[in-house]
Amino acid sequence: MLSIKNLHAQVDDTDILKGVDLEIKPGEIHAIMGPNGSGKSTLANVLAGRDDYTVTAGEILFEGQNLADMAPEERACAGLFLAFQYPVEIPGVNNIYLLKAALNAIRKSRGEDALDAVEFMKLVRERMKLVKLNEDLLNRSVNEGFSGGEKKRNEIFQMAVLEPKLAILDETDSGLDIDALKIVAEGVNAMRSPERSMILVTHYQRLLDYIKPDHVHVLADGKIIKSGDEQLAKELEERGYEWVKQEAAAA
Amino acid sequence: MNAVVNNPVEHFQSEYARLIGELDNDPLRDERKAALERFAATGLPTKKVEAWKYTDVQPIAKRHFNTTQAAPPIDVGQVDAVRFGDLDCHELVFVNGRFNAQLSRLGDTASGISIRSLAAALADSDSGIGARLGHCLGENTHAFTELNTAFLQDGAVIEVARGVQVDKPIVLLYLDTATDTPTACHPRTFVSLGENAAATLVESFAGLDDSSENLTNQVTEIDLADNARLDHYKIVQGGGKNFHIGSINARQARDSRLESHSLALGGNLTRTDINTRLEAEGATVILNGLYMVDGKQHVDHHTRVDHLVPHTNSVETYRGVLNGNSRAVFNGKVYVHRDAQKTDAQQSNANLLLSKTAEVDTKPELEIYADDVKCSHGATVGQLDEDALFYLRSRAIDESTAGSLLTYAFASEVVAQIKLAPIRERLEHIVLDKLPQTEQIGEFV
Ligand SMILES: Nc1ncnc2c1ncn2[C@@H]1O[C@H](COP(=O)(O)OP(=O)(O)OP(=O)(O)O)[C@@H](O)[C@H]1O
Ligand SMILES: [Mg+2]
Numbered sequence: 001m002l003s004i005k006n007l008h009a010q011v012d013d014t015d016i017l018k019g020v021d022l023e024i025k026p027g028e029i030h031a032i033m034g035p036n037g038s039g040k041s042t043l044a045n046v047l048a049g050r051d052d053y054t055v056t057a058g059e060i061l062f063e064g065q066n067l068a069d070m071a072p073e074e075r076a077c078a079g080l081f082l083a084f085q086y087p088v089e090i091p092g093v094n095n096i097y098l099l100k101a102a103l104n105a106i107r108k109s110r111g112e113d114a115l116d117a118v119e120f121m122k123l124v125r126e127r128m129k130l131v132k133l134n135e136d137l138l139n140r141s142v143n144e145g146f147s148g149g150e151k152k153r154n155e156i157f158q159m160a161v162l163e164p165k166l167a168i169l170d171e172t173d174s175g176l177d178i179d180a181l182k183i184v185a186e187g188v189n190a191m192r193s194p195e196r197s198m199i200l201v202t203h204y205q206r207l208l209d210y211i212k213p214d215h216v217h218v219l220a221d222g223k224i225i226k227s228g229d230e231q232l233a234k235e236l237e238e239r240g241y242e243w244v245k246q247e248a249a250a251a
Numbered sequence: 252m253n254a255v256v257n258n259p260v261e262h263f264q265s266e267y268a269r270l271i272g273e274l275d276n277d278p279l280r281d282e283r284k285a286a287l288e289r290f291a292a293t294g295l296p297t298k299k300v301e302a303w304k305y306t307d308v309q310p311i312a313k314r315h316f317n318t319t320q321a322a323p324p325i326d327v328g329q330v331d332a333v334r335f336g337d338l339d340c341h342e343l344v345f346v347n348g349r350f351n352a353q354l355s356r357l358g359d360t361a362s363g364i365s366i367r368s369l370a371a372a373l374a375d376s377d378s379g380i381g382a383r384l385g386h387c388l389g390e391n392t393h394a395f396t397e398l399n400t401a402f403l404q405d406g407a408v409i410e411v412a413r414g415v416q417v418d419k420p421i422v423l424l425y426l427d428t429a430t431d432t433p434t435a436c437h438p439r440t441f442v443s444l445g446e447n448a449a450a451t452l453v454e455s456f457a458g459l460d461d462s463s464e465n466l467t468n469q470v471t472e473i474d475l476a477d478n479a480r481l482d483h484y485k486i487v488q489g490g491g492k493n494f495h496i497g498s499i500n501a502r503q504a505r506d507s508r509l510e511s512h513s514l515a516l517g518g519n520l521t522r523t524d525i526n527t528r529l530e531a532e533g534a535t536v537i538l539n540g541l542y543m544v545d546g547k548q549h550v551d552h553h554t555r556v557d558h559l560v561p562h563t564n565s566v567e568t569y570r571g572v573l574n575g576n577s578r579a580v581f582n583g584k585v586y587v588h589r590d591a592q593k594t595d596a597q598q599s600n601a602n603l604l605l606s607k608t609a610e611v612d613t614k615p616e617l618e619i620y621a622d623d624v625k626c627s628h629g630a631t632v633g634q635l636d637e638d639a640l641f642y643l644r645s646r647a648i649d650e651s652t653a654g655s656l657l658t659y660a661f662a663s664e665v666v667a668q669i670k671l672a673p674i675r676e677r678l679e680h681i682v683l684d685k686l687p688q689t690e691q692i693g694e695f696v
Contacts, residue, residue, distance in 0.1 A: 048645050052637070076647035088642040092660025098646060105647040141660075142642075158646070 001026045001197045002047075002166055007058035009046050016042045018222035019058070024166070027194040031208055031233060032201050034219035035241050040201045041085050043219070044170045048082040049075050062166065076102070077109035079165030083155035083172050085201070090142040095154070096124065098142055099161055106162060127160040131187040148175035156187050167191075168199045173207040185210030205237035218244050259312040260294050263287070266318045267401055273319065278373060278381030279403070286400035293394050302393065305580040305612045306522055306551045311494055316435030316466050318402055322347035325428050325459065330354050333424065333457040333488075338673035340453075341366050342422040347465065348436025349405050358419070363412035363448075366421055369439055370405040380408055384441060387472035387500045391526050391555055395496045399437040399470040406438035406469075409452065413445035413476070420451040420671060427456070427493055429463035440471040444479035444507075451482040453674060456497075458490025458518065466494040473499065475507035477531070482510045484674060488681065489518025491546075498524040506533035512669060515542040515550045516681055522551040529556065529563035529591075540569035541665040543685055544577035544609075551580035558591040558621075567598040570665050572658055572685075573609035583628070584616040591621045598628040603635065603661050605654075655686040 002024040009017040016039045024030055034040055046053045047060065049072035060067040067075060090098075103123075104114040115123065128135065131153045143151050152172050159167050169188070173181055188198070188211050200211060208216070208230055216233045218226040220241060225248035226232065236244070267287050277283070295312050296303035325346055334342075343366070344354040350368035360366055372380040384403075388396060407423050423440060444450060456467060467489075475481060487495050495518050501509050515521045527536045542550040556565040571579045585596045602611045615628035635657050643653035662682050669675040683689050 048641075050641050071650065072641060072644035073647050073649045073653075076645055082645050084642065084645075088636075088638045090639045090642065090657070090660065092663055093643075093656055098643070098648070101648060101652075102646040105649070109647075162647075 001028075001063060003061040005058050007043075007046070007060060008056045009042060010054045010056055011042065011052060015056075016053075016222055017046065020219070020222070020224055022217070022224065024197050024199070026197055027192075028214045029192070029198045029200060029211065031213040031216045032199060032219050033203065033216065033233065033236055038220045039222045040219050041170055044082055044085075044168045044199070044201060047075075047168055048072055048080065073105070077106050081159050081162055081164035081167045083152075083159060083167065083169045085170040085174070087143045087146075087151040087155055089144045089146075091144050093142050095140055095142045096138040099124070099158055102158070103162060123161060127157060130160050130190050131156050132183050133157045149177065149180045152176055153180065153184060156184050160187060160191055163191075163196075165195065166197045166199070168201070170201045171203065172200075173202055173204055181207065182210060205233045208233050220245055220248070260291050262315050263398060263401075264291065266316075270318055270402060276376075278376070279384065279400075282381070282385065283401045286397040290394050290397035290401060295394055302553060302582070305578070306520070306549065308520075310520065311466060311496075314433050314464060314466070316433050317430070318435055320430050320432065320434045322349065322428050322430060322434075325354075325426065327354065329459050330424065330426065333426065333455070333459075335422065335453070335455075335677050336673045338420065338422070338671070340420045340422045341417075342424060343368060343407055344424045344426065345405065345438060346426050347428060347430065347434060348425070348438045348467065361415070361418065363415035364417055365408070365410040367408055368405055369403070369408050369441070372408040378408075380441065383443075384439065384472070387474050387502045388470075389500065389526055389528055389557070391524075392498065392500070393524070395468050396470055396498055399439060399468050402435070402437040403439045403470075404437070407440045409440070409442045409450070411444045411448040411450055414447045415445070416448065417450040420453055422453045422455065425454065425456045425467065425469070427458045427460070427463055427465050427467060427490065429460040430465065433464040433466065435466040435468060437468045437470075439469070442472065442481065443474040444476060444481055446476045447478045448476070449480040451484075451671065453484040453486070453671075455484075455486045455488075456495055457488050458493045461491040463490050464492045464494070466496070469495070469497040471497070471499045473501035473509065475501065475503045475509060477504045478506040479504070480508045482670065484512045484514070484669070484671075485523065486514045486516065486678070487518055487521050487523070488516045489521065491517075491519060493518040495521045497522070498526065501527040501536070503527060503529050503531070503534040503536065505531035508535045508537075510537040511539065512665075513538075513540040513552065514665075514678060515540075515544075515552070516685070518548065520549045522553070525552070525554040527556055529558050529565070530560065532560055532562040535564040536566075538565065538567040538569070539665055539668050541571070541662055542569075542579055543572045543662065543682065544579055545574040545685065546577060547575070548577045549579075550577075553580075553582045553584075555584040555586065556596065558585070558587045558594040558596065560590055561592045561594070563591060564595045565597070568665065568668075569600045570662060571600070571602040571611060572605065572662055573602065573611055574605040576606075576608045578609070579611045581611070581613040581630070582616065583614075584618070585626060585628070587617075587619040587621050587624055587626065589620040592623045594621060594624040594626065596624070596626045600630045601661075602632045603658060604632060605635070605658065649688075652688040652692060655688045656692050658686055659683060659692055
């Protein structure tokens, strides 16, 4: 599904990603952990196509297509979804209309008809339940005045409606209280399928108690320095990152 | 044809001589003469005059506008196209500044409400209008106001007696249509609301022809008695070559409230001055504005609020969207006089630049001579928000649509303040029509 080879990326002439390799197969869930500033969000943004990040070397293939040639909206249409670490507030743009426009743009690119208002609302109601999203939020401006937790739920709600092939969840668990975390995790689990892959960027092993990852990676200083299974996440929780860094430096 | 003259002062003087020759029993004879003399003393403003530093009126000075040439007939279909949908209103239609009774739909007015053309009021020797015109013009008028006084022939007089609420909005539709040679009209609107009276007035200036190089030099006077309320909408949507110079001049008595919306959405050069004097405690003015310009269009708003006494309030919110090589000027002066303690004045002006070659000059000017006041102001000039653009694009919205969506959202914050739904909806569409990918974002409205 996703194949990242030797990816190097810069922001403002500073190297942030320094040779990332990652292979993700359909249906797999990969957790990426790592210290602050190690490049996790950069990787997520590069995948989604943010243009202030420059890929200086390496390649990213998504279902065989070279992502470098594709605009963010084309990537979204191809089935990529980024749940933002910091969802953007957009005053004056209605949340539910945006979602409808997004869904219909994706459907159109696949040669499917646009959903009419009734069909769309049926889908919305169904998916809202997955993350117990407060109905009032539908008709507000995108993320405007939403609490931190509401913003994160809204991201997962969007994912549930758009049904991407690959979802990148950048710290969706940060800022959620225990109950909200469970609800969001249940929503994510409900979206799991043999065709849908996910990348979970997180600092907390706790999330991985609810959403079982197939693989866990440590990203430090722009590189994946260790990969393992969920056991690795538990070890990181106990011992921090220093030992992994030392191990990597020794190798 | 009049003799060829190069100097605009001489040109207006010779036009004046011609006009005066055509007027009988003119109740404004002395006022006109004095105004023309004041105009002749200064001439048209140059860029050396502070208030005209960024707005060059040379294109106006160069054209020798004819004052008396009649407009060609227009048909109802053209009027319908610029009407506000099915808005139920008292409507006066003007073509090139002259009232047109056939096209108008005044309807019945209840007692205590008088709405008529200025030409009719001037012709009625009992109206006393001659003595009242100019009542709301303070010291902050400019040469174009003098020209308006010297040349005015038509417009509207709206008088509402104390305690009367006008049942329907009053709409003045000023239509401009091309003439053989460029013409100028100088309409005047005079509004007077008695104590506790309330009304909504829409003054819409619409160009019917993109080829018209006509000038509309319009002046509105608003006199609000104690606790009177006026919602005023000024919409300028001139044709591509139209010139519009206008001013709104208000005097506000105790607890009166003026809500002014000024929308400049088309025309070659559009300048609107808004001057309001808060003359008694509790007087409040709300100033909302939106300008959207493209190509080589130029738009200028100069507003001035005089807080003359304690406990008066002003809230001003202007937004602008600039594309192409367009230019916008915003100058918002808040003058808090020495006695005006407890003044509450807020002002903001935000500008969105969609092209690198568009330019905006924005200047809040606070002059405060009282010490116990609450005043704030802020002016911003920026591009589309990159984070928001990326967010939308990551949600499969293409770049052009995302840009239009954000631009629309920015502009609609002003449009959303418009309480009258048919007017708000029409403006939403006018704004939308200026953006690429209108169809895609139409759903969002
Ligand atoms: N626009 C930018 N200009 C310069 N440096 C940047 C820019 N954006 C990110 N960086 C830097 O890139 C590095 C990686 O940032 P990134 O956001 O990818 O980290 P992260 O792993 O997601 O961290 P966190 O866990 O705190 O979210 C940081 O040092 C950050 O300061
Ligand atoms: Mg991050």
